[in-house]
Structure formats: structure tokens, C-alpha cells
Amino acid sequence: MKCPKCDYSLWNITPGPCPECxxxxxxxxxxxxxxAVAFTCDGCGQDYYGSSRQGHLEPESFECLSCHRSLEMNSMAVRPTVGFSGSPMLRQVTPWKARHGNVIKRWILMVGASLASPVRLASGLPVDRCLQIAFVFLVGNAIVFSGLQLIPFFAFFGFGMIQIGVPQSWLFFLVTYLIWVGSIATATIVLAFISGSLSHLILVVGRQRDEGLSRTLSSMMVTSAPMCLLVLPCLGVYLSPAVVIWWMVSFALALESLHGTSKFFAFFAAFAPLLSILILSVASGIVLYI
Known part of the structure; x- marks a missing residue:
């Protein structure tokens, strides 16, 4: 357990200000x-162990069994439990939850974590707010990256229209640009919801360990950072297949970790819905064309 600001070890320290920063x-x-950790009464040294899904005490306020003092979890020092000292005991604190500054900075840190360690990021989402955080992250990615991707195209044609003197052309291109960004972002979000829900259905039908639909959907959303490749000038469109593959691979690895399934089944659950949607879309297009 380390300070999110200076990385100072906070084990066995009474909650409050970090001694370092x-x-x-x-x-x-x-x-x-x-x-995995023990919460220690500062009066008598009695240890208590968290049993909630977050590893916290339930209830958080209680009377010490040994010295009968009134205790609050957030006023108790924490130490590793014997037997866990050599194994992972602390879940990843997501950049969004940790105190890392303003929204923009936290979003940038989330993008970096999603690209570098998607499994840790997905596993570390707070259980009670995983879907909320992941949805905000996905919406931000969809709007920002699709918006940046379209800027060169609209700027080029818009500047040309202004140069030849077309009246109100800048307003027309601005409105068109916003419509395109909104449409692409909405389609991305809807597709993520549908694909993630189908992936969860596959896991349930396959009788895998069920951690809940919200965890599956949040894993789909929080691994969406590969969309950043779309903003590369002149290359973004051509990198779309790589973006989808990278995203789905990250999603599959997160499913494997969260649901305890095999790697093969996790990849099947991640890729099958998207491939099915793609095949149905192509088939529908062919039928309509004929």
C-alpha cells in the first residue's frame, strides 16, 4: 500500500497525511x-480482517472486542497478513479513483494504464463503481479520438470552401463535423455495450465463473484505449483493424483474469460477438444490394 502521490509505503501507519509528502x-x-490485510486497533493491537469484496471491514464502525474502544476502519493502521506478504494483496488503485489531479490528467493516466496493463486496470476498478468509471472513460475515448481523427479532413475541405468564398461554409462544416463525431462516438459506445453483453452471455452459457455483467461491460470499456491509434495523421483509418484486434485481445485477457476462465474461452467470448455482428452486417448489406 503506497501513497499515490509519492509512492511512500503506508503499511502500519495511522491514516492521515502521508509522512513523506x-x-x-x-x-x-x-x-x-x-x-489479505489486517486492520489494527491502535489501543490494544487487536487485528481485524476485511471480508468485503474490496477487502474492507464489515461493518466499518464497531467496538473493539478486546479494549471496547469505538473503532472506525478509516482510522486504523493496515498491515499485510502473515502468509500474504509474498503474494499480491493490494488491488490496483485506478488512476481515476486515486488522487491524481484534474479530470484530464486522470483520463490521460487511464489511457496509459489501459494500453500498458489492461488486466490490472480492469481488475482494479472499484466493484461498486466499475461500470460508471469505465463508461465515462469509454465516452471520453470515443469523443476525443474520433474528434481528433476527423479534424484534418474537415479542416482541409472547410478551408478550401472558405477560400473560394462560399458563404457560411465554416458553420456548415462545424455542424457537420459535430454530427459526424457524435455519430461515430455513439456507434462505438452502442457496439461496445452489445458486444460486451453478448460476451457475458457466452460466459454464462459456458458456465464460467460469473463476476457480474457490470464487470464484463466495464472490462470491455476500460480496455478501449487502443482507439488512440486512430488519431495518427493519414494512417488512422488504415489502422482500424489493428485497433479492434488490440482492443479485443486486451478485453479477452481481462475476461480471463476476472472470470477465471481459460484463455481459449476468454478469447472466444471476446471475439465471437464482434465477428458475428460483422458477418451479419456484411450479409445484410449484400441482401439489400441485391
Whole structure:
């Protein structure tokens, strides 16, 4: 357990300001594996172990069994449990949840985490807010990256129209640009919802360990950072297949970790819905054309 600002170890330290940088912290800022850490009464040293999905105490307020003091989880020091010291006990604190500055900075850190360690990011999402955080992240990615991708095209044609003196051409291209960005972003979000839901259905039908639809959907959304490749000038459109493959591979690895399924089944659950949607779209287009 380390300070999110300066990386100082916070084990066995009473919650409050970080001794190194002064950044406030409390145990509820972190998520642990259940039973992996002990919350210690500062009066008598009695240990208590978190049993919630976040590894927190239930209830968070109670009376100490040994010294009968009133205790609050967020006022208790935390230490690793014997037997867990050599294994992962602390779940990844997502950049969005940690105190990393403003929204833009946290979004950039989330993009980096999604590209570099998608499994850790998906696994570390707060259980109670995983879908909310992941949805905001996906919406941001869809709007920002599709918007940046379209700027060169609309800027080129818009500048040309202005140069030849077409009245109100800038307004027309601005409105058209916003419509295109909104349409692409909406299509991306809807497709992610549909594909993620179908992936979860495959997991349920396959009788895999079910961590809940919200965890599956949040994994789909939070691994969407490969869309950043779309903003590369002149190359973004051609990199679309690579973006989809990278996204689905990250999603599959997250499914494998979260649901405890085999790698083969995780990849099948991730890719099958998207391929099915693609095949149906092509088939529908052929039928309509004929």
C-alpha cells in the first residue's frame, strides 16, 4: 500500500497525511484481496480482517472486542497478513479513483494504464463503481479520438470552401463535423455495450465463473484505449483493424483474469460477438444490394 502521490509505503501507519509528502490517505482509498490485510486497533493491537469484496471491514464502525474502544476502519493502521506478504494483496488503485489531479490528467493516466496493463486496470476498478468509471472513460475515448481523427479532413475541405468564398461554409462544416463525431462516438459506445453483453452471455452459457455483467461491460470499456491509434495523421483509418484486434485481445485477457476462465474461452467470448455482428452486417448489406 503506497501513497499515490509519492509512492511512500503506508503499511502500519495511522491514516492521515502521508509522512513523506503530506497527501491525505485512508484505507478506503485502496482495495485489497479479502483477508489479505489486517486492520489494527491502535489501543490494544487487536487485528481485524476485511471480508468485503474490496477487502474492507464489515461493518466499518464497531467496538473493539478486546479494549471496547469505538473503532472506525478509516482510522486504523493496515498491515499485510502473515502468509500474504509474498503474494499480491493490494488491488490496483485506478488512476481515476486515486488522487491524481484534474479530470484530464486522470483520463490521460487511464489511457496509459489501459494500453500498458489492461488486466490490472480492469481488475482494479472499484466493484461498486466499475461500470460508471469505465463508461465515462469509454465516452471520453470515443469523443476525443474520433474528434481528433476527423479534424484534418474537415479542416482541409472547410478551408478550401472558405477560400473560394462560399458563404457560411465554416458553420456548415462545424455542424457537420459535430454530427459526424457524435455519430461515430455513439456507434462505438452502442457496439461496445452489445458486444460486451453478448460476451457475458457466452460466459454464462459456458458456465464460467460469473463476476457480474457490470464487470464484463466495464472490462470491455476500460480496455478501449487502443482507439488512440486512430488519431495518427493519414494512417488512422488504415489502422482500424489493428485497433479492434488490440482492443479485443486486451478485453479477452481481462475476461480471463476476472472470470477465471481459460484463455481459449476468454478469447472466444471476446471475439465471437464482434465477428458475428460483422458477418451479419456484411450479409445484410449484400441482401439489400441485391
Amino acid at each position: 503530506g497527501q491525505p490517505f485512508q484505507p478506503s482509498d485502496f482495495e485489497f484481496k479479502p483477508g
